Amino acid sequence: MDAKSPTLSLPAQPREFGFHVGGRWIATGSRETMVRLSPGHDVPVTRITLCTRKDLDNAVAVARKTFDSRVWSGISGAERATVLLKAAAGIRARAEELAYWETLETGKPISQSRAEIEGAAGIYEYGAGAARCLHGDSFNNLGDKLFGIVTREPVGVVGLITPWNFPFFILAERIPFMLAAGCTIVAKPSEMTSATTLIMAEILTDAGLPEGVFNVVSGTGPEIGQAMTEHMGIDQVSFTGSTAVGRHALLASAGNFKKVGLELGGKSPQVVFADANLDDAADGVVFGICHNAGQCCVSGSRLIVEKSVAAEFEKLLVDKFARVRIGDPLDPRTQLGAIVSAAHNEKILGYIRKGSEEGARLACGGESVASKAGRFIHPTLLADVTNHMVVAREEIFGPVLAMITFETREEAIELANDNAYGLAASVWTSDLDKALGTIRRIQAGRTWINTTITGGPEMPIGGFKQSGIGRDTGMYGVEEYMEVKSIHIALGARDHWVS
Secondary structure, eight states: OOTTSSSOOOOSSOEEOOEEETTEEEOOTTSOEEEEEOTTTOSEEEEEEOOOHHHHHHHHHHHHHHHHHTTTTTSOHHHHHHHHHHHHHHHHHTHHHHHHHHHHHHOOOHHHHHHHHHHHHHHHHHHHHHHHHOOOEEEOOSOTTEEEEEEEEEOOEEEEEOOSSSHHHHHHTTHHHHHHHTOEEEEEOOTTSOHHHHHHHHHHHHTTOOTTSEEEOOOOIIIIIHHHHHOTTOSEEEEESOHHHHHHHHHHGGGTTOEEEEEOOOOOEEEEOTTSOHHHHHHHHHHHHHGGGGOOTTOOOEEEEEGGGHHHHHHHHHHHHHHSOBOOTTSTTOSBOOOSOHHHHHHHHHHHHHHHHHTOEEEEOOSBOOOSSSOOBOOEEEESOOTTSHHHHSOOOSSEEEEEEESSHHHHHHHHHSSSEESEEEEEOSOHHHHHHHHTTSOOSEEEESOOSOOOTTSOBOOEETTEESOBSHHHHHHTTEEEEEEEEEOSSOOOSOO
16 A cells, blocks of 8 residues: 555455454454445455454453453543543554545545544544543532532443444544543444444554553444443443434433433535625535535535525536546545445435435436446435425435525524434524524534534534434533532531430
């Protein structure tokens, strides 16, 4: 693999992985395996171990023993920060390797993978700072005979279930905050994209993370993921994925009333007013739906545009869509990569057909890209959409944009909020009062004005309504994995109750 070549070469044979528990690799042995084909090339790239429930039980037991030993939960924030900073350096040292395997398993462009790996390293550095900033509160207002302290302490063993679309970046939006809090972790990546999570386990071990703090058990969602949400030895589950599966996770957590953090689906609106810089807005909307081929939970898939500029804006979009570079994910010039699986590819095309059947007008795209290997879909714009259509209400998770028009700001807000999801939203306008007035009324957890899908670990992420529960990243993200304890301290002699 030559990082300087225009297009990287494919592996001669699939890379084989065991799994990682207790700070060491465990061989596949007699367990079943799954070979992952690159979505952009249809060649075998990785062979992943399908762990058993017994493997999960063992990993949870290791994580519990490690947590109770206080080898991580009992040390200072400064010591945790040192490990997290070394982990960030380890990511950067192996950045090209991580980006390569990320692209091979996900089908996303190598340029996007490289940017995500670099961004992930920065999140670990933020987590290091967060570990040193944790604090509680004191209450000096309880009178002379009582003093109060509120402390935050790690929740315990966290089960982390991550999806296939951003396997390394979403991992980075969770792990540093769990570790900063002092928790131990059992992670289950998607069986389609496990490589970079397993490599991260090695990086953390090399960074000095004590054995048993971070453990990876690879396998399928129905087998290992479901068992994790039900597991009595896990104190909290963090799940990122579809709303349907998130609902199952929430129900399964009732067994031991474990805490649950869910980042789920979205049908995020992009509201474009007539006074916006339309060229900038069109570029942002195109980026928002083409980023990761639209396989992104915060993808701006519902375009809500002011009617007076709708025709002009449509022309801008069609022109920009035509110039998006689609191709080999390993080519750094590629902007839009492959669809993750054949089943998902057909699902996206099915939604496009459904839109046409419902009366939407196909302004551009709507079909697969002709290619010798892999699965690619042309960026698609469905115009003349109404908010009751399936393509406006359900998460398509592909490069398909549904365009709806409005005439008043109140109508735009009503359209934006008329959906079961509330994960993200963007507003485009040159009027700051209008921008803030609109965004404050839109029901979404992560929002942008005159931009989209950007930001850093300082700000929290998460959704309203059926887009999830809880918040990750920022100091909110550390507190998500902590319990709050009130400590009451008596001062002076006790006034005896029994005389």
